[in-house]
Amino acid sequence: MxxxxxxxxxxxxxxxxxxxxxxxxxxxxxxxxxxxxxxxxxxxxxxxxxxxxxxxxxxxxxxxxxxxxxxxxxxxxxxxxxxxxxxRAITPTEIADAIEVRGVLEGLAARLASERGISLPARSHLIECLSTGDALFSKGFLTDEDMETYHDFNMRFHNTIIEASRNVAIEDALSRNDHLPFASVSSIAFNRDDMTGEFRRFNFSHMQHHIIFDAIDNGQGARAEALMREHANAALRYTQILGPTQDMPDNFTVIEREDTA
Amino acid sequence: MxxxxxxxxxxxxxxxxxxxxxxxxxxxxxxxxxxxxxxxxxxxxxxxxxxxxxxxxxxxxxxxxxxxxxxxxxxxxxxxxxxxxxxRAITPTEIADAIEVRGVLEGLAARLASERGISLPARSHLIECLSTGDALFSKGFLTDEDMETYHDFNMRFHNTIIEASRNVAIEDALSRNDHLPFASVSSIAFNRDDMTGEFRRFNFSHMQHHIIFDAIDNGQGARAEALMREHANAALRYTQILGPTQDMPDNFTVIEREDTA
DNA sequence: CGTAATCAAATTGGATCCAATTTGGCAAGA
DNA sequence: TCTTGCCAAATTGGATCCAATTTGATTACG
Known part of the structure; x- marks a missing residue:
């Protein structure tokens, strides 16, 4: 990372x-x-x-x-x-398109995980991710190091659900998005000059994680799918931040995973 | 082709x-x-x-x-x-997974096309595909040449909807599936020894095309999405035909588009 | 002055050569 | 006999060379 x-x-x-x-x-x-x-x-x-x-x-x-x-x-x-x-031009529109695709694919993963049931280790892993987030947000504020922690467990949360879907094609289809900036969970950005606002934003995302897990854990496939689709829209904010020139303002910090493939 | x-x-x-x-x-x-x-x-x-x-x-x-x-x-x-x-092992399960992903992605395309509205040329193209199919099935039986015609306009029907979605990421995400046998619209197979059964099967698919178009043309996004998802399951039949060794029986004919990319 | 043709430069793809790393076997010692 | 170490063969990746194709430019002719 x-x-x-x-x-x-x-x-x-x-x-x-x-x-x-x-x-x-x-x-x-x-x-x-x-x-x-x-x-x-x-x-x-x-x-x-x-x-x-x-x-x-x-x-x-x-x-x-x-x-x-x-x-x-x-x-x-x-x-x-x-x-x-x-x-190829990577316009905000293209990123928004990719985010919409990601929402649909991860929504499918959430629904399949709900319908097929998740394994005990996967369930524990998700709960651990949620607990980590709870500890983070219970402080009432976020530091830069917290953001790295968030990025880490956020990625693991999403990947765990994709694995739990037991549909290998989802990961393949998502792999293309992973190389577009800000279209995947592997990169997040936040405004260092507005950590209060960012706290509320990421806290909201984390709450979505909670209800997504709840839906999956209770076998509510349609609910899980809809929630995960909506959750992807959290990333749509980047298309507002990024101008047509893709210049990220200086007061923004970007955390991303180093690409390996 | x-x-x-x-x-x-x-x-x-x-x-x-x-x-x-x-x-x-x-x-x-x-x-x-x-x-x-x-x-x-x-x-x-x-x-x-x-x-x-x-x-x-x-x-x-x-x-x-x-x-x-x-x-x-x-x-x-x-x-x-x-x-x-x-x-990599291409098991029937993997193909089924890919078909499910395709259904979700094409479902998204159908919904977006419904919500955003399709252009007049795209609409004409879809109607032309439907008419071609109507002429084919009105005969009451199918020949081998008909199958090639079906394959052609079926591919154009699906691609037109994907283009009409005006979401370029969908095509990208689908491009991976296009290289898996029978996971995309670019390949179909039929049993020469049961053309009556195949007539009924492909006629059903064609009827689905009709109601998908109806939903899109009337701006019914959710309906179009659900129908397109279901429509993808028509390809699931191949996972039943193909055994674990991927041997296609001799009495089956495969039509596929020559891969270019 | 415009158009067409030919030639040169640039670019890409394939083949071959070379270096680096790994794998596997064989031998020697415990 | 089992383990360990070393050496050779195999495999992969990078660099360079060569051929083929395209682009563009200049020149000659209408």
């Missing part, structure tokens, strides 16, 4: 995570390109060629070629008719 | 479609590997290495490497912990 400002420079030497055993260059190129697209360093509509990118990142064309295909699959690049790729 | 038996051999010299301007080898390798996985020529769980596949297909390792990444994104391959890829 990463805790950072949004507008940091991504040109750092990428020292982290050399222990994975995976190829160094390939992963780094992929992650770097994702971020360059996400923050507009590669403007939407811009044509990207292999050679300039390879030189810019200091690698050969091979890992760049691999990364381009992957980014095309992820929807971040679009291949032209004849030659080359262009950066 | 392709009209063929399911168990033909895919080792033919691949003469078709040289006019696309796209790379010959890369596309062919990708398509061939998809089919080899789909029909079990590469058994589930089997470890696939670059060199044997490259030699088997008569190309160098480069296009195979590209194809492996794409197939991993599509969910047909899974990469091992340390090295290599393994063929």
């Amino acid at each position: 990463l805790f950072k400002q949004f507008d940091l420079n991504y040109d750092r030497p990428a020292v982290t995570k050399t222990e994975t055993g995976m190829s160094k260059h390939g992963q780094r190129v992929l992650i770097t390109l994702r971020k360059m697209i996400a923050n507009g360093e590669l403007p939407p509509g811009e044509r990207v060629a292999e050679i300039p990118i390879a030189e810019r990142l200091g690698v050969s064309r091979t890992p760049v070629r691999i990364a381009f295909r992957t980014l095309e699959q992820e929807g971040l690049l679009r291949k032209g008719d004849r030659r080359g790729y262009t950066v | 392709l009209f063929k038996q399911f168990d033909l051999n895919y080792d033919r010299p691949a003469v078709t479609k040289t006019e696309t301007g796209m790379s010959k080898h890369g596309q062919r390798v990708l398509i061939t590997l998809r089919k080899m996985i789909a029909n079990g020529e590469l058994p589930p769980g089997e470890r696939v290495a670059e060199i044997p596949i490259a030699e088997r297909l008569g190309v160098s390792r480069t296009p195979v490497r590209i194809a492996f990444r794409t197939l991993e994104q599509e969910g047909l391959l899974r990469k091992g912990d340390r090295r290599g890829y393994t063929v």
